[in-house]
Amino acid sequence: MTQQSPDPLLSPDRTPTLAGVERAAVKVAALLPQTPLLPLDVGGRTIWCKAECLQPVGAFKIRGAWHRLTDLTPDQAAAGVVGVSSGNHAQGVAWAAKRLGIKATIVMPSNAPQMKLAATRALGADVVLYDRVTESRDAVAANLLDERGGTLVHAYGDPWIIEGQGSMGIEARAQLTERGIAGPDKVVACCGGGGLSAGLALACPDAEIVAVEPEGWDDVTRSLAAGEILSVEDLAAPTECDALQTPQTWPINFAVLQARGVRGVVVTRDEVRHAMRVAFEKLHLVVEPGGAAALAAILAGKVEPGEATLVTLSGGNVEPQKYAEIIAG
Amino acid sequence: MTQQSPDPLLSPDRTPTLAGVERAAVKVAALLPQTPLLPLDVGGRTIWCKAECLQPVGAFKIRGAWHRLTDLTPDQAAAGVVGVSSGNHAQGVAWAAKRLGIKATIVMPSNAPQMKLAATRALGADVVLYDRVTESRDAVAANLLDERGGTLVHAYGDPWIIEGQGSMGIEARAQLTERGIAGPDKVVACCGGGGLSAGLALACPDAEIVAVEPEGWDDVTRSLAAGEILSVEDLAAPTECDALQTPQTWPINFAVLQARGVRGVVVTRDEVRHAMRVAFEKLHLVVEPGGAAALAAILAGKVEPGEATLVTLSGGNVEPQKYAEIIAG
Numbered sequence: 175m176t177q178q179s180p181d182p183l184l185s186p187d188r189t190p191t192l193a194g195v196e197r198a199a200v201k202v203a204a205l206l207p208q209t210p211l212l213p214l215d216v217g218g219r220t221i222w223c224k225a226e227c228l229q230p231v232g233a234f235k236i237r238g239a240w241h242r243l244t245d246l247t248p249d250q251a252a253a254g255v256v257g258v259s260s261g262n263h264a265q266g267v268a269w270a271a272k273r274l275g276i277k278a279t280i281v282m283p284s285n286a287p288q289m290k291l292a293a294t295r296a297l298g299a300d301v302v303l304y305d306r307v308t309e310s311r312d313a314v315a316a317n318l319l320d321e322r323g324g325t326l327v328h329a330y331g332d333p334w335i336i337e338g339q340g341s342m343g344i345e346a347r348a349q350l351t352e353r354g355i356a357g358p359d360k361v362v363a364c365c366g367g368g369g370l371s372a373g374l375a376l377a378c379p380d381a382e383i384v385a386v387e388p389e390g391w392d393d394v395t396r397s398l399a400a401g402e403i404l405s406v407e408d409l410a411a412p413t414e415c416d417a418l419q420t421p422q423t424w425p426i427n428f429a430v431l432q433a434r435g436v437r438g439v440v441v442t443r444d445e446v447r448h449a450m451r452v453a454f455e456k457l458h459l460v461v462e463p464g465g466a467a468a469l470a471a472i473l474a475g476k477v478e479p480g481e482a483t484l485v486t487l488s489g490g491n492v493e494p495q496k497y498a499e500i501i502a503g
Numbered sequence: 504m505t506q507q508s509p510d511p512l513l514s515p516d517r518t519p520t521l522a523g524v525e526r527a528a529v530k531v532a533a534l535l536p537q538t539p540l541l542p543l544d545v546g547g548r549t550i551w552c553k554a555e556c557l558q559p560v561g562a563f564k565i566r567g568a569w570h571r572l573t574d575l576t577p578d579q580a581a582a583g584v585v586g587v588s589s590g591n592h593a594q595g596v597a598w599a600a601k602r603l604g605i606k607a608t609i610v611m612p613s614n615a616p617q618m619k620l621a622a623t624r625a626l627g628a629d630v631v632l633y634d635r636v637t638e639s640r641d642a643v644a645a646n647l648l649d650e651r652g653g654t655l656v657h658a659y660g661d662p663w664i665i666e667g668q669g670s671m672g673i674e675a676r677a678q679l680t681e682r683g684i685a686g687p688d689k690v691v692a693c694c695g696g697g698g699l700s701a702g703l704a705l706a707c708p709d710a711e712i713v714a715v716e717p718e719g720w721d722d723v724t725r726s727l728a729a730g731e732i733l734s735v736e737d738l739a740a741p742t743e744c745d746a747l748q749t750p751q752t753w754p755i756n757f758a759v760l761q762a763r764g765v766r767g768v769v770v771t772r773d774e775v776r777h778a779m780r781v782a783f784e785k786l787h788l789v790v791e792p793g794g795a796a797a798l799a800a801i802l803a804g805k806v807e808p809g810e811a812t813l814v815t816l817s818g819g820n821v822e823p824q825k826y827a828e829i830i831a832g
Contacts, residue, residue: 210539495831499831
């Protein structure tokens with residue numbers, strides 16, 4: 175389906191590396207200003223919140239998409255890309271594709287938030303819907319690639335995506351250094367399939383990494399505890415964290431997470447909602463449920479802050495009615 | 504009341520200058536990271552939104568307060584400061600005072616948002632309430648200064664405050680330059696008493712400056728049109744823009760605004776609410792009503808964007824219930 179390049183760096187089966195994260199960080203820095211790293215006092219300790227909801231598509235996903243699409247060969251670029259996403263990766267791929275003049279087809283769940291579907295289409299992508307409960311999104315994507323050709327840009331199971339998301343860690347390290355702070359010594363990341371967590375694990379080799387999932391969608395947490403990849407048991411499990419609804423991590427992610435001794439933590443709906451309210455009141459940021467999971471884990475006392483804790487506020491794409499309901503809570 | 508310094512730069516009656524704005528910008532840059540300058544597409548044109556709601560106290564007011572308090576003589580600092588504010592300047596002064604170990608007393612309207620009162624007290628300031636309709640806040644402050652001594656830190660009628668707020672313009676100019684953009688050629692600012700507008704007029708000497716007020720509290724707009732300082736006619740006029748409820752600008756502000764040919768524009772409640780929803784959806788920023796007035800003027804077509812338009816998103820301190828009501832709108 176995808177063209178194989180003779181350059182091992184350009185093989186989709188390659189292993190993501192810190193050097194790759196650093197290369198991605200240079201490309202992202204040339205394209206986008208740094209997102210703010212905002213201090214927040216939690217019980218007398220300062221944690222550092224990376225406001226990725228301020229990215230052009232409202233989420234960090236623009237990082238990996240840009241790194242992947244800018245490394246396509248001219249032939250690959252001409253054939254277009256196929257993305258698979260619950261919404262934020264969709265917008266990241268569509269944004270990068272539009273900017274580079276590449277045709278993008280995105281496989282999205284039919285129950286994705288309307289604003290994410292609309293935003294992806296507004297960026298010029300062709301959206302193909304699937305049913306989250308009865309269909310495998312990876313199978314739908316594979317069929318599309320068979321029919322149309324092109325390169326798969328997976329939402330997390332891809333070395334470029336992992337490296338690209340990791341660029342957030344390089345940026346945060348530089349921002350801490352500017353403030354005279356060494357670190358981070360701890361990284362708490364919102365986790366769906368483990369693309370961001372794996373990228374940050376590569377970017378911050380000396381930090382403890384914690385991957386935070388919403389209850390019901392805790393496959394990475396259970397997989398890391400079990401030492402093998404496990405799937406979400408109930409694909410109809412309710413959650414407000416649509417951005418983190420991934421049924422299973424991929425070996426490329428799991429290998430990085432396991433090698434670094436990453437642990438998973440699970441947060442409840444109410445813990446996430448509380449974190450959204452704190453981000454509203456203290457930081458004046460609109461954070462979507464899936465983007466508030468990491469902060470929720472700290473505020474709930476499930477993760478103890480370190481000396482210099484990096485927390486991802488991964489995205490801010492939430493429907494106004496839903497947000498109003500949560501904030502007024 | 505205030506001690507007079509022999510240094511003309513340190514006299515409270517001095518005229519604010521571009522050199523003073525630049526000096527303030529250096530001091531602010533040493534203290535606080537830049538706030539993001541976020542692009543927003545408005546009918547095919549890009550405007551540049553300065554996200555001052557991300558400042559530590561949730562508003563730009565920290566700039567002027569820091570510039571003023573760091574220029575106090577040791578004797579002045581020991582005697583403490585008295586601020587007058589509807590809430591955001593209060594927090595700015597309280598924040599700077601706490602950081603510098605200076606005692607702060609703040610005169611605030613009794614109907615200020617509870618979160619602004621609570622946040623000011625939480626920063627260690629002594630809050631003295633007054634009635635917005637029946638009492639003059641300046642008279643209340645003058646009485647306090649007679650009783651307690653100390654230095655008045657007015658919310659807008661003060662050369663340091665004007666220069667400090669203007670540091671936002673120096674920062675924005677540098678951020679535009681980094682993106683290879685000359686400008687700004689137009690600056691659209693939320694306007695209460697005219698501290699920010701005057702500061703930006705000094706900071707951006709080549710730009711057209713527009714001061715935006717909420718309906719009912721349009722004294723600066725009417726004053727600029729009349730060529731003399733006029734007051735708000737109905738001090739009980741309802742508005743959601745509590746941050747912009749100033750009864751009258753001061754000569755020090757008016758002189759700068761008039762000399763630069765600044766014009767005023769008035770926005771309605773619904774225009775402000777729409778701007779808050781756009782900031783929510785497109786920028787993922789929580790902006791309070793008074794902080795959204797400038798954006799409202801552009802979105803309502805009352806101000807035409809220029810080639811490089813700077814728009815102030817001045818603050819984000821809004822009660823959750825009120826915000827939810829507006830966003831769900």
